[in-house]
Amino acid sequence: MRFLLTGGGTGGHIYPALTLWHTIETRMPDAEVLYVGTERGLEHGIVPRAGLPFQTIFAAGLRRQVSLQAVKTVWTTYRGYRQAKRLLKKFKPDVVVGTGGYVTLPVVYAAARLGIPSVVWEANARPGLTNVLCSRKSSAVAVCFEDSGRYFPKAKKVVLTGNPRGSEVLHYDxxxxxxxxxxxxxxxxxxxxxxxxxxxxxxxxxxxxxxxxxxxxxxxxxxxxxxxxxxxxxxxxxxxxxxxxxxxxxxxxxxxxxxxxxxxxxxxxxxxxxxxxxxxxxxxxxxxxxxxxxxxxxxxxxxxxxxxxxxxxxxxxxxxxxxxxxxxxxxxxxxxxxxxxxxxxxxKAAPDAVEKLYEVVMAAVTR
Missing domain, CATH: 3.40.50.2000 (Glycogen Phosphorylase B;)
Incomplete structure (x- = not known):
């Protein structure tokens, strides 16, 4: 199977995706995993250092107000969307997992256009605009707070999983x-x-x-x-x-x-x-x-x-x-x-969060 992970900007979007990658490696040693981010986000340094194949596309933060900068943002996002489509056609993932950040939007929208299932994961009690928009195109949304589902009224499915980082930090000697x-x-x-x-x-x-x-x-x-x-x-x-x-x-x-x-x-x-x-x-x-x-x-x-x-x-x-x-x-x-x-x-811990997220991802592939 092939998994494409995307998310970036801050460690809060990157490290949970890497935790999911470790679980995929354990469960499916022959799986191919690719991470898509941007050149400007922290993922550009963190992901290759972790040893995960990494590619970049254009992405920019969405703006609610009409302005010249907002127009530039739309154009940058569209360029990223076209890049993502080409990348997805080449890699042919079975599923896309987005963990938030600007780069998630063009990748999830490109996946939807190509009929590839996707899962959006949200770390915060109140989601950002990017994940709310992505939830309309994804197969499922995974959340970390019990009442966060109300922010995703157009999502096909919302599942409480918790944050994969809560699972990762328990493994040390x-x-x-x-x-x-x-x-x-x-x-x-x-x-x-x-x-x-x-x-x-x-x-x-x-x-x-x-x-x-x-x-x-x-x-x-x-x-x-x-x-x-x-x-x-x-x-x-x-x-x-x-x-x-x-x-x-x-x-x-x-x-x-x-x-x-x-x-x-x-x-x-x-x-x-x-x-x-x-x-x-x-x-x-x-x-x-x-x-x-x-x-x-x-x-x-x-x-x-x-x-x-x-x-x-x-x-x-x-x-x-x-x-x-x-x-x-x-x-x-x-x-x-x-x-x-x-x-x-x-x-308040969710020590099995990464296992729950993995199950949501696999369910999206099956469906």
Missing amino acids: RKDLLSAQEAYGLDASKKLILCYGGSRGAETVNQVLVDLIPRFHSKQDWQLLYITGEAHYESVQRQLSAPLPANVAVVPFAYDMPHLLPQAAVVVTRAGGATLAEVCSLGLAAILIPSPYVTANHQEENARRLAQAGAAKMIVENELTPDKLWSELTKVLDSPEGDSLRRAALS
């Missing part, structure tokens, strides 16, 4: 954890605060962390691994006062996050769908700072679902200060509140 400890200079006797802003980093969170780091001199039973995002690393380094506390490490990016996350006493992070799946599957205490710069502010809606269930703490970005973040860290790390968060997060 002690050797991997020890390697990560050595690589980042971690002390297993100290409470690890893992701070990261997603695959592209988070400028506002970075500024607050820069101001907060000197306080770690007084908290020797804590340690901070601070992942700035590659785009912000040099700027952060210029702002940091030297010398850093001995219990603080600052790095631009971490490719081995699945080996770091299980060791965290608390994570400070954004609220993308993949991140929340990892938090719940591992039963992590989390302080979520949803990005206000995403479409329809969907990260805040994601975070609010967990916060209302007592499964995470949430600080909206315009209320984020060093004092506020330090106070929340103290509550999580130095009181029973952290254990309560961990239990509630674990109750």
Whole structure:
């Protein structure tokens, strides 16, 4: 069988697709899998590094307002659609799976035109326009939140699967954890605060962390691994006062996050769908700072679902200060509140998400 995966822009669209690829490899060793993305998205670096065949097409973000830029976007999307049709005719996939991002639209529409079944997977509580449009052409839509189906009124079928990343992060061994400890200079006797802003980093969170780091001199039973995002690393380094506390490490990016996350006493992070799946599957205490710069502010809606269930703490970005973040860290790390968060997060886990998504994909092929 041949599977074509597509999705891009951010890690939240890419890594779940890679998790599905690993499952396909396990279930069907002879299957052929191709990933389609863009040259500008993070998938251009991540997917080839993972060892999956990769090709690119044109794609651009949809705009609701009429403008010259909107016209350019339509033209770019149409060019991508034509490229996708040629690619699909050549590769001849049995099914297309789209995990979101601009590139999904031209590929799913081209598949529909050619009579190839497709499945659209949505990570967030409130979907973006791209997946809503794709749902009209796909065989099924897979979602991660129970009530997300209401946003897909024209979908043929909506199935609750959860996020495949929640399955992937559960597979690690002690050797991997020890390697990560050595690589980042971690002390297993100290409470690890893992701070990261997603695959592209988070400028506002970075500024607050820069101001907060000197306080770690007084908290020797804590340690901070601070992942700035590659785009912000040099700027952060210029702002940091030297010398850093001995219990603080600052790095631009971490490719081995699945080996770091299980060791965290608390994570400070954004609220993308993949991140929340990892938090719940591992039963992590989390302080979520949803990005206000995403479409329809969907990260805040994601975070609010967990916060209302007592499964995470949430600080909206315009209320984020060093004092506020330090106070929340103290509550999580130095009181029973952290254990309560961990239990509630674990109750929201979907550890079999990738298996469910695989079943939806295979059902689309059969149908």
